[in-house]
Amino acid sequence: MEPEATVFVVDDDPDVVDAITQLVRLIDLKAVPYTSADRFLKEYQETGPACLILDVRMPGMSGLELQKALADSGFDLPIIIITGHGDVRMAVEAMKGGAMEFLEKPFRTQELCDSIQNAVRLDCEKWHQQEQRRSADRRVGDLTPAERQVMEHIAAGRTNKMIAEELGLSVRAVEDRRARMMRKLGVKSRPELLELAMTAAVV
Structure with a gap:
């Protein structure tokens, strides 16, 4: 409020x-x-x-x-x-x-x-x-380095398979990180994630 x-x-x-x-x-x-x-x-x-x-x-x-x-x-x-x-x-x-x-x-x-x-x-x-920016910064700040890395790749338009190949992980591992990251950020879709990432100046 x-x-x-x-x-x-x-x-x-x-x-x-x-x-x-x-x-x-x-x-x-x-x-x-x-x-x-x-x-x-x-x-x-x-x-x-x-x-x-x-x-x-x-x-x-x-x-x-x-x-x-x-x-x-x-x-x-x-x-x-x-x-x-x-x-x-x-x-x-x-x-x-x-x-x-x-x-x-x-x-x-x-x-x-x-x-x-x-x-x-x-x-x-x-x-x-400004409040939206501060809120986005706080949520992104709660991510682990691994979760933020996945966030940046998703925001850049990469698929789970592409991210897995880039990071040397299994697709399942990327999916797990993605699910945790989305839950922490409180977003449910890639467009919501992209909007938050832009607000927090991640992309």
């Missing part, structure tokens, strides 16, 4: 933070508000799908500086930039730095809702793919 998606709101204006936080909760998403980019950076941990609604101009650490600090730390959450009328140039810089979208204040409620839902959907998809 995937963790609940979280929408982080970072703006130095408490009224803006409160308004966006209430809006996020109205569309049934978890909202975590911050009025300081520095505090957000210190406390943020990547525990599940998320997006960040970020003001570009703030005292102390700016939105652009926070965006760069997150990227430098290897975090890759979708960022929606919100900006005042005079900060469009900074917003464009944020977009060049990888922000997903920017909205100019005052923005329409529906426009922000659509942006949030799109960002969360994309990050949920990314998180799901």
Whole structure:
């Protein structure tokens, strides 16, 4: 089961933070508000799908500086930039730095809702793919070297007879290894095995 998606709101204006936080909760998403980019950076941990609604101009650490600090730390959450009328140039810089979208204040409620839902959907998809990769890696990691060897041959399209000749084994021995390997991986067919092998980057 995937963790609940979280929408982080970072703006130095408490009224803006409160308004966006209430809006996020109205569309049934978890909202975590911050009025300081520095505090957000210190406390943020990547525990599940998320997006960040970020003001570009703030005292102390700016939105652009926070965006760069997150990227430098290897975090890759979708960022929606919100900006005042005079900060469009900074917003464009944020977009060049990888922000997903920017909205100019005052923005329409529906426009922000659509942006949030799109960002969360994309990050949920990314998180799901990462979970699939981790699961595949764990299952492949449970195989013995001999079982993994058979897996790689099967994924490459070789038959049991071809594998037996390649490894100097009997066909029955290959069949036994194949059965154990398939059982450990939780797959029942070669297409399922191939999909898992590709997810785990075995082929």
